[in-house]
Amino acid sequence: xxxxxxYVNLPVKEIQKTKEFWTNVGFTINEQFSDxxxxxxxxxxxxxxxxxxxxxxxxxxxxxxxxxxxxxxLVAIGLNSREEVDxxxxxxxxxxxxxxxxxxxxxxxxxxxxxxxxxxxxNVTFADxxxxxxx
Numbered sequence: 001x002x003x004x005x006x007y008v009n010l011p012v013k014e015i016q017k018t019k020e021f022w023t024n025v026g027f028t029i030n031e032q033f034s035d036x037x038x039x040x041x042x043x044x045x046x047x048x049x050x051x052x053x054x055x056x057x058x059x060x061x062x063x064x065x066x067x068x069x070x071x072x073x074l075v076a077i078g079l080n081s082r083e084e085v086d087x088x089x090x091x092x093x094x095x096x097x098x099x100x101x102x103x104x105x106x107x108x109x110x111x112x113x114x115x116x117x118x119x120x121x122x123n124v125t126f127a128d129x130x131x132x133x134x135x
Contacts, residue, residue, distance in 0.1 A: 011057035024095040074121040
């Protein structure tokens with residue numbers, strides 16, 4: 001079995017600020033799946049992040065929305081180069097995100113990360129699998 005699409009659902013306080021943040025970072029919005037309760041950020045043709053108001057998010061789960069000082073999930077995304085990784089992280093930080101940790105360079109893999117304006121963690125990576133150590 002193979003998945004043909006993925007939608008990550010994350011709670012947020014303010015839809016408009018979230019929409020502006022991700023647009024400024026360089027991503028597009030699927031307006032068809034966006035309204036005053038949700039914004040659909042397109043990561044690629046088959047991968048989307050649905051940022052839902054906390055109230056709307058609660059209609060999908062009986063569990064409480066985590067407080068801003070907790071971590072429930074870290075989203076990892078892979079890009080095509082180290083330059084793209086830094087471009088996304090730098091744009092995020094320039095638009096109100098905070099640096100999560102210093103970039104990590106493993107030779108074959110490079111990672112940089114940030115906490116977005118809603119406190120969600122994003123690990124942004126580039127990996128050259130042909131250079132991955134065999135042991």
